[in-house]
Amino acid sequence: MPLSSESARDLIILEQIEQDPDATQASLATRLGVAVGTVNWHLKRLIAKGYIKVRRVERRKLRYLITPEGMALRTRLTLDYIRDSFHLYRKVRAQAQEIIGKVRQEGYHAVRLEGEGEVAEVCRLTCLEQGLTLVDNGHAPVIRVQNLTIQLEIPNEAADEY
Numbered sequence: 001m002p003l004s005s006e007s008a009r010d011l012i013i014l015e016q017i018e019q020d021p022d023a024t025q026a027s028l029a030t031r032l033g034v035a036v037g038t039v040n041w042h043l044k045r046l047i048a049k050g051y052i053k054v055r056r057v058e059r060r061k062l063r064y065l066i067t068p069e070g071m072a073l074r075t076r077l078t079l080d081y082i083r084d085s086f087h088l089y090r091k092v093r094a095q096a097q098e099i100i101g102k103v104r105q106e107g108y109h110a111v112r113l114e115g116e117g118e119v120a121e122v123c124r125l126t127c128l129e130q131g132l133t134l135v136d137n138g139h140a141p142v143i144r145v146q147n148l149t150i151q152l153e154i155p156n157e158a159a160d161e162y
Contacts, residue, residue: 006042009034011077013042017052017064018074046070092119092150096126096143099152103132103141106154110135115145123150 029036046052051070110133142153
């Protein structure tokens with residue numbers, strides 16, 4: 001099961017507090033890309049569960065400390081994140097290899113790759129590993145990557161030179 005957004009936010013909060021115990025709710029909110037109220041809710045929940053302790057260092061300044069239980073949670077969430085990342089990597093590789101098989105079946109030895117990001121990079125490396133040439137020519141089959149979707153578009157022309 002993939003890491004939920006709540007768990008992902010907890011992990012980021014725990015990591016940020018570990019790096020900077022004087023982090024403010026506003027700085028945590030900016031890092032997470034959420035409202036300060038959302039960070040406040042997460043912090044209250046983590047404090048109530050005993051993962052974080054809070055100390056007042058000045059009248060309006062708080063310091064957050066991760067408890068041993070919080071460190072254990074951070075470790076578990078990190079391992080979950082790594083497991084999920086490897087699962088996604090294997091899934092993308094399998095899809096790319098399946099598409100490469102279709103490209104070869106159609107008689108092509110080169111493809112054009114469209115898209116950016118980690119999924120496109122995995123596709124690019126898989127193509128190179130499988131001996132496919134990456135070209136910019138508009139007549140080669142196109143492997144199109146958009147978010148987590150990988151699609152193949154094969155031209156209607158014969159596979160003469162590609």
